[in-house]
Amino acid sequence: MRIDVVSLFPEFIAQCAAVGVVGRARERGLLTLQAWNPRDHAEGNYRRVDDRPFGGGPGMVMLIDPLRAAIQAARAADPRPARVIYMSPQGRPLTQARVRELAARERMILLCGRYEGVDERLLQAEVDEELSIGDYVLSGGELAAAVVVDAVARLQDGVLNDAESATQDSFGDDGLLDCPHYTRPVEHALGKVPDVLLSGNHAEIAKWRRQQALGRTWRRRPDLLDASALGKADRRLLEAYRAGDPASGTDD
Numbered sequence: 001m002r003i004d005v006v007s008l009f010p011e012f013i014a015q016c017a018a019v020g021v022v023g024r025a026r027e028r029g030l031l032t033l034q035a036w037n038p039r040d041h042a043e044g045n046y047r048r049v050d051d052r053p054f055g056g057g058p059g060m061v062m063l064i065d066p067l068r069a070a071i072q073a074a075r076a077a078d079p080r081p082a083r084v085i086y087m088s089p090q091g092r093p094l095t096q097a098r099v100r101e102l103a104a105r106e107r108m109i110l111l112c113g114r115y116e117g118v119d120e121r122l123l124q125a126e127v128d129e130e131l132s133i134g135d136y137v138l139s140g141g142e143l144a145a146a147v148v149v150d151a152v153a154r155l156q157d158g159v160l161n162d163a164e165s166a167t168q169d170s171f172g173d174d175g176l177l178d179c180p181h182y183t184r185p186v187e188h189a190l191g192k193v194p195d196v197l198l199s200g201n202h203a204e205i206a207k208w209r210r211q212q213a214l215g216r217t218w219r220r221r222p223d224l225l226d227a228s229a230l231g232k233a234d235r236r237l238l239e240a241y242r243a244g245d246p247a248s249g250t251d252d
């Protein structure tokens with residue numbers, strides 16, 4: 001997959017893309033990432049990329065032409081058509097389902113705004129979709145773009161090792177939060193590892209994990225839990241959790 005990021009801070013994008021899972025995806029040739037700076041496409045000695053808003057008010061608005069030229073340069077870098085996505089708190093909320101859809105695309109261009117915003121005409125002409133990473137305001141789209149790059153990169157085939165498998169994550173295929181995890185030592189001043197995880201009984205362990213995932217989702221994010229969509233076995237596990245069944249553990 002190829003991702004182009006249009007940003008006034010290309011070094012930020014380069015740093016995020018150099019490390020961790022995203023860095024590995026690039027090393028393995030599974031992700032191509034390139035940043036494009038609108039300032040490189042700005043005119044004049046000052047290479048202006050913004051101006052004051054018509055109608056008055058605080059802050060600056062990003063100019064059409066440098067952004068448009070940067071988007072066009074990014075488009076031209078690869079013959080495959082690209083979806084252009086503007087990172088913005090006005091966008092559609094990003095979910096794991098949307099991440100899965102984006103991860104299946106061959107390429108996209110992420111547009112990062114700064115200042116008070118971007119001239120609306122540029123958005124109308126060049127942008128296919130606006131995406132928000134949450135109901136809060138960042139000072140620019142770069143952090144949001146880095147979130148999209150990471151979430152999408154880790155779903156590319158061959159990026160994660162077996163041990164990191166994406167299917168068991170929170171919001172994996174079942175849409176539930178993840179269960180708790182433990183490692184050595186068994187006994188610690190902060191508590192003991194639940195017995196079932198030490199039992200070697202794989203069926204019981206799987207059941208406990210499922211119950212914890214259901215219980216956590218119910219406690220922390222009931223909005224994710226459409227109880228009616230649960231099968232009979234899941235409903236039973238959740239009922240036992242809610243009833244404070246000792247087997248459901250003391251989590252949360």
Ligand code: ADE
Binds near residue numbers: 087089
């Ligand atoms: N840019 C500024 N705030 C943002 C947000 N919450 N999501 C995506 N892009 C943004």
